[in-house]
Amino acid sequence: MISVEEARARIAAGLKPVAAEMVGLAQAHGRVLARPVLARLSMPPADVSAMDGYAVRAADMQPGTSLRLIGEAPAGHPFAGRVGSGETVRIFTGSVIPDGADTVLIQENATASETAVQVNEPVAAGRHIRRRGGDFSAGDEVIPAGRRLSVRDIGVAGAAGHPWLCVRRKPRVAILCTGDEINLPGEPVQAGGIANSNAAMLAAFVAAHGGEPLLLPIARDTEGAVAAGAEAARGADLLVTTGGASVGAHDLVQAGLAQQGFALDFWKIAMRPGKPLIFGSVNAMPVLGLPGNPVSAYVCATLFLAGAVMVLSGLPPKAPRLERARLGTPMKANDQREDYVRAVLGEDGTGWVVTPLPVQDSGMLRALAGAGALIRRAPHAPAAEAGDVVEILPLGAA
């Protein structure tokens, strides 16, 4: 059995980023940039006004002076002429500062008629002007490669003149759920059977983490069915299986994958829930085998699949971010397995309080859905009292 940390490192080492594709700017949010964005334009493109007012010459600025209004230059319509001594041009936020003018008299400080503008409060040179390239200049790297694009990044890339961005394509993750007892929800349920929760849950998980799920038909408990599933996954960047990773006679995933030339990396982790976790590859396609139990499958997906999709997406490998909270009730000492305890997360005015669910049965998916966090208990962690600070992994929408 290997540690959670070693498992994470070995999974990351077994994956490489997928190739890039071009996507339209408005669709690139959340994607990982494969090539840096270099500005094709400067922003602002010229010295422009930061206010509505009048383009003037600082030398003309005496209180009571009347300037001749020789034109106007709305944003997008630069003034073609030149502002001479005693002259002014009406401008607006974003208007290019006309030649000859060197400052902006804001409209609140002027009295204007149709042909003249009276200076009520003089202004020094260079005021209310956004300088050319003040935000960025053509040629600047405005977004580095390897970054997951935020909504604001989309705005920056747009201002920099990019209609397309070069991003990593979404990693294709094939999902192969195995078991004689399961059918997809809404399909007929035989005696002793259950509706499968893993398939749709993992498809949603993959999509929520930026991957593209490929939901394969459920494989029955034969080696041939599992082998056929692996064959159907060809072209995926990762094959995720559920079930059959344990040691019983009906645990056939490894045997089935072996028919396709499976190379095992590891298959047991010192953690709970989820000890049986397979990692390896079939014909260069990485394979992550999750437990069949949906609670264990979800916890293992959070700890390992999320990071795997990140690495495939071109992001650096990263463990889920742990936070700290105080225990609401005592906890017993832990054994040699790293434990992820389902818990309710609350606040008491001074900070987070986390309380383990009374029943930790890994069959309780509805209870998991109501949980706010997992408490991480290190191997051999000593008993803890109420009020002790523990590490938690908050559970969110993904």
Next chain:
Amino acid sequence: MISVEEARARIAAGLKPVAAEMVGLAQAHGRVLARPVLARLSMPPADVSAMDGYAVRAADMQPGTSLRLIGEAPAGHPFAGRVGSGETVRIFTGSVIPDGADTVLIQENATASETAVQVNEPVAAGRHIRRRGGDFSAGDEVIPAGRRLSVRDIGVAGAAGHPWLCVRRKPRVAILCTGDEINLPGEPVQAGGIANSNAAMLAAFVAAHGGEPLLLPIARDTEGAVAAGAEAARGADLLVTTGGASVGAHDLVQAGLAQQGFALDFWKIAMRPGKPLIFGSVNAMPVLGLPGNPVSAYVCATLFLAGAVMVLSGLPPKAPRLERARLGTPMKANDQREDYVRAVLGEDGTGWVVTPLPVQDSGMLRALAGAGALIRRAPHAPAAEAGDVVEILPLGAA
């Protein structure tokens, strides 16, 4: 001018949730449930084993007893007969407990041959059994209406037997950017013109918050163009405009909307950046007019549009969640406008430290993209020292 809080309340009051649609289970993640999910199945569907082992009768449990192995019942293949005195059936995690058996002897505590199982360590009645309905029973409401569905909820709905879910459709948000100086990125840029950043940024913003963006062609600075844009938005659940919300001669959005019968609710907010913010409706379609400046547009989107999309999606109105951080540098006293100051967010070992960007020019979109938070300064907030605790709005991917 009204307060940020009042503006938020009036926007929420002017919106109502969109209608529902049916979506496939795997696509329902992140959507808001319109009808509660009632379990169609019980989970577990029967008393099932929580372990691999043998279904036995507690009355037979004496150390050294040898039980006759009369069959096996893999998950999905219940045993058709009955376990009599001195008998046992091989079972696995998830197997239905056969009639007659009342507990599970785990395989680690037994020695099995092909025909017999020797009890090495007796087990009490009722052990290692997941009881029928232990997670939920048919008819239980397993997910309430009005909840944004998490990945785990998808799993629960699947286990409850639902192939489809009834969710609010994505609110359709039409985006109408106005201005003579702007063109979409990659389109030719005229002298004094700029590449538009708002259109794609807001489309990404809407999508990131669960809406469906409808990107209209840019409207030039004429009332007719704005009116035509509003007409093109018909059928949207919300029309968002940018630009033209201020008081200059080229601020035409309200005049253009008026041609379509605009009913104004408010149009000035005591905040910075973003004072000119329009809210009203055109033929029962709500209209939110954002400033044209992309920094102001983004900040106003964060403060008002995100919440508007939530309300349209059927969620309760909610202000963005503010956190607390210590100031890295002093700040001056604030005037009568609520201020959202772009800032860098760091950590110093004891918690978050937030430091305003030296330049707060609302033309600096790239600077905004690098900011980690907005510092909220209440109207008339007094000067603050480095180390003082202030309210921040962390800026994330959306």
